[in-house]
Amino acid sequence: MKRAIVVLALLAGCGGEGGNEAPVPGSEGSRSEPIVCRSEDRLDKFCPADWEAAVAQADRFPRETCAGTCGRWLLHTTGGFMRVNCAYDPQTHELIGVAIHDDVPLYCDGTTDILVWGDAPLAGGCTFEAGASGASCPSLAD
Numbered sequence: 001m002k003r004a005i006v007v008l009a010l011l012a013g014c015g016g017e018g019g020n021e022a023p024v025p026g027s028e029g030s031r032s033e034p035i036v037c038r039s040e041d042r043l044d045k046f047c048p049a050d051w052e053a054a055v056a057q058a059d060r061f062p063r064e065t066c067a068g069t070c071g072r073w074l075l076h077t078t079g080g081f082m083r084v085n086c087a088y089d090p091q092t093h094e095l096i097g098v099a100i101h102d103d104v105p106l107y108c109d110g111t112t113d114i115l116v117w118g119d120a121p122l123a124g125g126c127t128f129e130a131g132a133s134g135a136s137c138p139s140l141a142d
Helices: 002-014 051-060
Strands: 065-070 073-078 083-088 095-101 114-118
Touching: 051 065, 051 073, 051 083
Parallel strands: none
Antiparallel strands: 065 073, 073 083, 083 095, 095 114
16 A cells, blocks of 8 residues: 555656656667656655755664765665665755656656656666765665
8 A cells, every 4th residue: 555655646746647757868778778767856755855864864764774975976775666866965965866766667658667856876876885974785776
């Protein structure tokens, strides 16, 4: 039941029938580049408001969440049937992007399981480095 509510919230908030989403040009299904659906909606409802809140959440729920340095981002990520990568600017600590990876193709009229707003890494796009919050989460970064 919880999954159905999350799925309905995603479709309602992000134009599940295509709405303001469009597949990323040049990513029409090649193995090296997954089809990614871009959202004009901020998708910030899936993420802690800022980096400090992200670190606090990861400290409270270390099995479900992780916060650390990941490439050029400060990244907060959650695992499960739907992984959410929340990317923060390392200077301002503000949310700059969200990448949602579902286990079924729900976005852009059912053509992809990845929805992205702003600048955020895809799942497996980088490996966590220890340091930013003291957390290292290779199991969630793979």
